[in-house]
Amino acid sequence: MNLGITPETRQFGHRQAQSSRHNSTLVRRGCPWCLLLVASEDLRIRAGLVIPATELAETASRSSGPGGQHVNKTSTRVSLRWNVQASPQLSAAQRGRLIRQLGPRITRAGNLIVHCGASRSRAKNRETARERLAALVRDGLHTTRRRVPTRPGKGAREQRLRDKKQRSTTKRQRGRVHDRDD
Numbered sequence: 451m452n453l454g455i456t457p458e459t460r461q462f463g464h465r466q467a468q469s470s471r472h473n474s475t476l477v478r479r480g481c482p483w484c485l486l487l488v489a490s491e492d493l494r495i496r497a498g499l500v501i502p503a504t505e506l507a508e509t510a511s512r513s514s515g516p517g518g519q520h521v522n523k524t525s526t527r528v529s530l531r532w533n534v535q536a537s538p539q540l541s542a543a544q545r546g547r548l549i550r551q552l553g554p555r556i557t558r559a560g561n562l563i564v565h566c567g568a569s570r571s572r573a574k575n576r577e578t579a580r581e582r583l584a585a586l587v588r589d590g591l592h593t594t595r596r597r598v599p600t601r602p603g604k605g606a607r608e609q610r611l612r613d614k615k616q617r618s619t620t621k622r623q624r625g626r627v628h629d630r631d632d
Contacts, residue, residue, distance in 0.1 A: 493580055495587050501539060507531040508576060513567035520570060527567030528575040530583050535560030544591055551590040562586065 493501040513527035534548050534556055549556060556562050566579040
């Protein structure tokens with residue numbers, strides 16, 4: 451992989467690389483096992499709602515669990531962060547609904563964070579995290595339709611009365627049998 455280290459990045463101690471699959475910029479900052487991934491691909495939630503790539507922050511870190519040397523050396527776990535409170539893509543009603551629905555998952559700063567470290571591949575984890583975030587937001591914005599009460603039709607009312615009359619005669623005929631030997 452071509453890391454594309456320029457004199458400017460070398461001066462600040464950052465390593466930058468281009469990911470061929472998602473065209474994301476990888477920047478190594480501070481912590482040696484974390485990568486800040488800046489996505490260049492917008493996240494489509496549903497028709498009319500798209501989260502721009504500038505509002506998403508992806509962080510790669512070392513995944514937990516088995517994997518031997520691979521898991522100890524590579525940053526495959528992806529954390530995707532989106533600030534719900536500061537996003538201009540949401541209306542005030544949508545923002546309030548999301549905060550109400552996803553309350554426990556949203557941090558005090560208003561960030562919705564999704565982690566994924568299921569795969570050994572960072573690209574697969576990134577795709578899974580993006581799908582999870584889209585599904586969370588889609589489900590959080592979903593509104594259930596109110597049921598419109600309807601009245602039973604004429605045929606249904608007549609059928610109910612016929613059934614009641616039939617049941618009534620059936621029960622009436624179950625009465626005690628009297629001897630007529632008088």
